[in-house]
Amino acid sequence: MEKVSTPDICDDHESSLRVLDSIFNNYGGNKQFFGEVVTVKCHEDNSLVKEQANQPGEGKVLVVDGGGSLRRALLGDMIAEKAVANGWAGFVIFGCIRDCDEIAALKLGVKALNTIPLKTDKRGIGDLNVAVTFAGHTINPGDWIYCDNNGIVISETKLPE
Template identity: 55%
Template sequence: MSFLTTDLCDANAELVRVAQPMFAIYGGRKRFCGEIATIKVHEDNVLVRDALSQPGKGKVLVVDGGGSLRCALMGDLIAALAVQNGWEGVVIYGCIRDSVAIGALDIGVRALNTHPLKSRKKGAGDTNLVVTFAGVDFVPGEFLYADEDGIIVSRQALKLTAAN
């Protein structure tokens, strides 16, 4: 079902937290929502690949990359894994690469920017913890909604209505 974050905010003002507007839209799916799963890494995308290699139906992966603009944490091959495994979307507080190819995939992707350099491959980082950026705490098990107007988070699933 379609939704608008503006309508969700209007109907659920006391339930939602709104991320600061700093993310660009990259994936082929402009609107997406799902249960939050989290990863915290620094210029290393092994855990991102590992997570998106797992089943993700109904989930959104939120990656705290520390806001680094020095390399990409996801490219087209990892994004294709996410599609194959049913993920709804990925929000990266960092960069992606292969943006044209990712734009052709049926997945929602938000990131700070693009960068042609791939990340390190050491496997360092943490999973399934509260991560904070863009003025919002992203808590595993809570819900994220993203569309052309922004990203919102709620402790509970929100009732979706048809978008205008």
């Protein structure tokens, strides 16, 4: 699947999808992206986000449940650049990012609630590959996520090309 169209995906697979509430903004250079889900649950500490961005992404999408906090950025340009270098397709962040202009220039999909210039503390606190719930739905590790300017949809399995 080269091009993602969430309206077309919904037309073809509506009964098997979860459509997240429309609360996210696009920040990455790739406005359309998809991949298998890896989850991180953290609050104002992006230690696990940074750790995962440094791992091989293999076209996956890191879904970060930051508790909806608008007080600290869970992604910045340096972590985003590492993610690109390591083959991640993108990020969906229930929280904020920073360095939005630099991130917009990267070949990476990034959806987040908003921006803020403050970085997080690094306390090493968070959970990897646990079910996360936000924007009206639960997202599980291994689900598939499809994102574009129209929204975000989740499938339990990879959709046909």
